[in-house]
Amino acid sequence: MIIQSPYLLFLGDAVDPLAAKVAQGIKDWRPDACVGQLRQPGCQADLGIPDMTVQEAIDAGAKTLVVGVANRGGVISESWLSVFVEALESGLDIASGLHNLLTDESKLVEVANSRNRQLIDVRIPQVEYPIANGKPRAGKRCLAVGTDCSVGKMYTALAMDKAMRDAGRASSFRATGQTGILITGDGVPLDAVVADFMAGAVEYLTPDNDENHWDMIEGQGSLFHASYSGVTMALIHGGAPDALILCHEPTRTHMRGLPEYSLPSLTELRELALTLAKVVNPECKVVGVSVNTAALDDAAATALCKSIETELGLPTVDPFRHGAERLIAELK
């Protein structure tokens, strides 16, 4: 599964900016890959890039229409479908992370087949992944692990990857979730992979590479989250990281979606993640902490990072606020 860029970002009739957060993520992290946005009447989101029709996007070089908006009511509406059909007929592929699959829409399948275009549902694994073999691979790998789900692991890996490349170092962001895959155009939708093949899918995603090349692997779930910890485990054992970054969101009062569960401390996370990582890579180190301080003001954010840094003895930053330079300085 490789999604051809550049993209036309489809925002449809997004009810608010949050509904278009996938498009926002693509625009933030791959601005060069976005020729424009397509908005329909009533759209309440705006990425600040040129509004384009399908034909204008094609004239500007677009290869794929990417559905960057969440749909309402669990169906793909008629007004969306008419744009998708026009896009296929005009020569674009379509990529989507919606729960409703493009390939479940018979009209889209028919047009895509007749025009020889691709419908790419990134929630569906497109590859038969192998069973993990646990063998060491050349090159280096960094994995973000969290005290909880949705604490900023993807953002951290993307920010570190960008800082690496800005510094002229060899790095690849390795996507393991829908948004990450749409951002990079490639990856493994790990939560949709069959249990026996999870770790093998992560090995497949992070193959042998140059000695100094770093894979920045997008984390999923949390070792302390009862619903998804098995996915996190497969990332640690399949990814065989050389470096771990601990990710945390300080205002969370309980584990996401599990009101009975409190969050672990960063020290507990450090100890458990490192113990597990050393099973496959005895050289693994925990090298830094990434704190999502979006809910704090500048002074509180800086104070919190300083306090964690003192307690754990690890470089601690919010990569959005402070940059990821201090984290990548630990990748040696």
Place this chain on the structure above:
Amino acid sequence: MIIQSPYLLFLGDAVDPLAAKVAQGIKDWRPDACVGQLRQPGCQADLGIPDMTVQEAIDAGAKTLVVGVANRGGVISESWLSVFVEALESGLDIASGLHNLLTDESKLVEVANSRNRQLIDVRIPQVEYPIANGKPRAGKRCLAVGTDCSVGKMYTALAMDKAMRDAGRASSFRATGQTGILITGDGVPLDAVVADFMAGAVEYLTPDNDENHWDMIEGQGSLFHASYSGVTMALIHGGAPDALILCHEPTRTHMRGLPEYSLPSLTELRELALTLAKVVNPECKVVGVSVNTAALDDAAATALCKSIETELGLPTVDPFRHGAERLIAELK
């Protein structure tokens, strides 16, 4: 997925007794569910139960033909198919754990549909499992965890379940693999469940129960096995065990299928499994050790168990050799 018993065990043209080990397991653990065996010319396995034709089995009450033999060359042979067709036409369901699916054989599907019989491929999940909610459930649960894969976790859980029921205590063996499912007629094929739903599938398998009822959950993989550790993790967090049994095979020189990996010590397994189990069940305890001593003579087996018992301070037995009574005595 519930497989109707009693069974006619199909041994086909098994090349040796090992090829019929699934049938052997069913006969060993559910002798009451087996009316007979069906062997074809050249069959080199014998369960020591009556040989029967399809019709004789039906006359003896059989409801399902269970494929208890591994096939050769990755195809279901013509000679097997003719028996399967006869079974369906005569009124039996068919259940199988083969990689080759019954439902991929168009002739079988056609006959099963026309006769309203079931084709049950136990490798394929038959249920849309929920995402785990991590909520405490009534009743008690015991999970076997191993230093490696294939060290006797299923056998241990089956032996403990039988010892519990022999002692008049409430217990259910909860199958999570193909052989276990064929033995009990029910369960979750965990290695074939999609990642996001693994822990939820285990919660589904071990629901609320009477206060004194114990689920004996079949373990899978190992926390220390790079290929399958995510499945083990989902069992620990979905199963929320009150008691853990450590399982070990003393002659293993490296992790199964991973020649670069040595086995962890039982102490390392105890510490890691308990840390993870306490995330969802803070009351969890490690209560005993089950050693597979098949490769040792009586004196060596007894000496090894005694030595482990002294080192770990936990009751240590080979349930096949010494019975499971000392293990279930720890389930309170």
